[in-house]
Amino acid sequence: MGASANSLINRPILASIHTQAFQHNLNRVRELAPESKIWAVIKARAYGHCFEAALNSLASTDGFALLDTQDAVWLREHGWQGRILLLEGLFHENELDLAKELHCDLVVHCEAQIDWLERYADKGHKPINVFLKMNTGMNRLGLKPTAYRIAYHRLHSARYRIHHMTHFANADHIDQQPTVSGQLEVFNQTIEGLEGPTSLANSAAILWHRNALGDWVRPGIMLYGASPTGLYADIEHAHLNAVMQLHSEIIDIQELQAGDRIGYGGRYQATEVMRIGIIACGYADGYPRHAKDGTPVWVSNGNDGVVCPIVGRVSMDVLTVDLRHAPEAKIGSVVELWGDRVPVDQVAQMSDTIGYELLCAVAPRVPVKII
Numbered sequence: 001m002g003a004s005a006n007s008l009i010n011r012p013i014l015a016s017i018h019t020q021a022f023q024h025n026l027n028r029v030r031e032l033a034p035e036s037k038i039w040a041v042i043k044a045r046a047y048g049h050c051f052e053a054a055l056n057s058l059a060s061t062d063g064f065a066l067l068d069t070q071d072a073v074w075l076r077e078h079g080w081q082g083r084i085l086l087l088e089g090l091f092h093e094n095e096l097d098l099a100k101e102l103h104c105d106l107v108v109h110c111e112a113q114i115d116w117l118e119r120y121a122d123k124g125h126k127p128i129n130v131f132l133k134m135n136t137g138m139n140r141l142g143l144k145p146t147a148y149r150i151a152y153h154r155l156h157s158a159r160y161r162i163h164h165m166t167h168f169a170n171a172d173h174i175d176q177q178p179t180v181s182g183q184l185e186v187f188n189q190t191i192e193g194l195e196g197p198t199s200l201a202n203s204a205a206i207l208w209h210r211n212a213l214g215d216w217v218r219p220g221i222m223l224y225g226a227s228p229t230g231l232y233a234d235i236e237h238a239h240l241n242a243v244m245q246l247h248s249e250i251i252d253i254q255e256l257q258a259g260d261r262i263g264y265g266g267r268y269q270a271t272e273v274m275r276i277g278i279i280a281c282g283y284a285d286g287y288p289r290h291a292k293d294g295t296p297v298w299v300s301n302g303n304d305g306v307v308c309p310i311v312g313r314v315s316m317d318v319l320t321v322d323l324r325h326a327p328e329a330k331i332g333s334v335v336e337l338w339g340d341r342v343p344v345d346q347v348a349q350m351s352d353t354i355g356y357e358l359l360c361a362v363a364p365r366v367p368v369k370i371i
């Protein structure tokens with residue numbers, strides 16, 4: 001996302017990032033996991049919300065978790081003095097000095113990273129906090145349980161401060177393999193007798209598996225007010241607020257006759273006389289091109305507003321909505337593509353994806369305003 005803009009200038013599209021919603025969602029994590037410390041997960045430019053907004057809003061977190069040393073440099077340069085966790089650890093051995101200088105905690109997920117840390121310890125460097133990641137069934141990053149205890153002892157001998165970590169594959173699905181309870185059992189058995197705090201839970205586990213929180217929780221998507229499952233209904237009563245509001249305006253209106261078609265491919269055909277609002281937002285702004293007819297867009301309509309369906313294919317710079325229920329909408333009327341009135345998850349569902357992807361994909365050309 002690009003530099004912040006102060007108002008709806010030039011092309012009328014704006015992503016506003018609401019700091020109060022951010023703070024509210026962080027407080028919600030504290031309520032749900034009162035015994036745990038929080039790594040606020042802000043990788044991918046804070047899931048597309050920009051680091052600046054995250055840093056300003058989430059300063060009461062216990063630490064920020066992100067992906068690489070460049071992002072850690074940004075946080076330190078902008079005054080963050082608390083803990084930083086590199087969620088995939090180091091990508092190359094030569095980053096160790098920088099990570100140490102930045103006081104980063106490191107995830108360790110493979111033998112190569114252990115080799116690097118052992119060599120580093122041999123040079124007499126002071127130990128670093130590590131989050132030793134166990135692969136308890138997700139089979140992505142992490143050491144197999146059979147290799148975990150050996151890894152632990154190697155790092156322990158090299159005087160690293162070890163935390164035990166795993167990641168759930170299905171905290172958002174009940175009974176799907178591998179289950180949270182299955183992964184938890186493997187984790188607990190493997191670390192039996194080993195010292196060190198634990199870190200287990202992503203947003204879905206924080207919301208739905210309170211027995212699997214651990215000493216450090218790692219919320220991502222819930223901080224942004226979207227659903228871990230991709231379905232808004234699943235968080236409707238979780239008291240989370242949408243942090244990003246993506247707004248634009250109607251820039252033209254077309255009057256169609258029955259039989260007229262709209263946009264590329266003529267996907268939608270009018271069945272009667274209808275007004276179509278042309279909105280300044282397209283896939284080059286990050287709006288999903290796969291949005292189906294019926295995807296909701298909130299349109300201001302006089303003193304009120306109404307949800308109108310998308311009709312026709314989303315193109316690069318515009319999308320088209322059926323204004324039959326918004327008779328007072330006109331050129332210049334504000335629309336909400338997602339936010340408080342239209343949950344991002346509903347747009348995602350109509351586009352066969354999840355809110356995570358849409359939020360992360362907001363394009364650099366969309367101006368951002370932190371409110």
Ligand SMILES: Cc1ncc(COP(=O)(O)O)c(C=O)c1O
Nearest residue numbers: 041167202203218219220221228
């Ligand atoms: C290791 C790890 N922990 C926590 C999270 C946060 O997950 P969520 O956004 O589902 O809360 C992620 C995100 O993918 C992750 O990779």
